[in-house]
Amino acid sequence: MPERASFYKGHGLGNDYIALELDRLPFGLTPPAVRLLCDRNSGIGSDGILGAVASDAADFGVRIFNPDGSEAEKSGNGLRIFAAYLLDRGRVRIGPHFTVETPGGIVRVRIVDESDDGVLDVEVEMGTASFRSADVGLAGPDRETENELLELSGGDRVAMNTVSIGNPHCVVFQDELDVETLRRIAPQISTHPDFARGTNVQFAVAGGEPDAVDAWVWERGAGETRASGSSACAVAAAAVRRGMVSERQVAVRMPGGTLRVEVHDDWSLVLRGPVEDVYRGEMTPGMVTRLRALGFAS
Structure with a gap:
């Protein structure tokens, strides 16, 4: 047979x-x-x-x-x-x-x-979300990264917020999402030598709504992705930590649709969405x- x-x-x-x-x-x-x-x-x-x-x-x-x-x-x-x-x-x-x-x-x-x-x-x-640099494999002394500048090979600089959800993330907050620019620089961040294991990358826009963030995702090993659950968690956690949203139940809107993330006081995260x-x-x-x-x- x-x-x-x-x-x-x-x-x-x-x-x-x-x-x-x-x-x-x-x-x-x-x-x-x-x-x-x-x-x-x-x-x-x-x-x-x-x-x-x-x-x-x-x-x-x-x-x-x-x-x-x-x-x-x-x-x-x-x-x-x-x-x-x-x-x-x-x-x-x-x-x-x-x-x-x-x-x-x-x-x-x-x-x-x-x-x-x-x-x-x-x-x-x-x-539980961790904002320690060691937990995402970022070079240098162990620290919490908040809007820390990362130099890219093409000459660009991005203000990164690293988050570990058991896998590494680099969240970059911006005023708007220019997809063509993001496609150019996201791979440089994902494979940057300062990240020992590489990193998932999220560009996010927050502001104007107390419980929602718009995000665009580049996944390590996959590239541009319509939606990502762990990325939604990283974006929500970083947005709450930086005070960019006032609610702890955050709607993360991505090209594929919206996932909801509850960010608890101890930084534990609950993700919910359709399959x-x-x-x-x-x-x-x-x-x-x-x-x-x-x-x-x-």
Whole structure:
């Protein structure tokens, strides 16, 4: 019988992920395999892969792969899509909390509700925001960065606010979002040598509304992204810390839509937003053969 591999695909505000059982794949999920699967022309196409794994510390475990083949510590949208995947597989129910172990820590997740057209409302307790430079791998003495200037290779300078949500973020507040300029300088920030592990980048505009921020996201290992859960958390936390919003329940508006982040007094964060199923699928024997031909068969 030819070998096949099943998968699930879902998206949160246009940020899409493939979810699958890592130990059931007939090939190794190495960087070349991830890149092929995420390719939108020759693969399934996605912004990343969620690999379900066993966990001794939580109800479930997940490894999160960026489309360039690197691994991420945590993903807010990815975790919400992973919850939808677990529901689709009958492993969780709507209502009760469950825990998921990620490389960036254990989180509590809850599928709050499901609409008549099948859109899930999913809540994730994302952990505690840290503003310490050491927690994002920033060079120099450990410090809290607030509007600290970062020199870029092209001659630009940006005022950065670093935030760790278990993964690194650099939030830059601006008066307006000039997308062409952001596309030019965001990759320089994301791969700046002062960040030991690279960083996710968010440009944000706050002001005028006490509970809302507009944001544009460049994800480490993925590039420009329509929406990002951990990025929304970083933006909300930085905006509250700097007094740019007066409310602690913040709507972060991104090109793909709005996510809501509750910022508690101890800087713990709760992310909430929609997830939609896209499809369930099965890789053909030919696709499995191509993945194996990369030279990393299990």
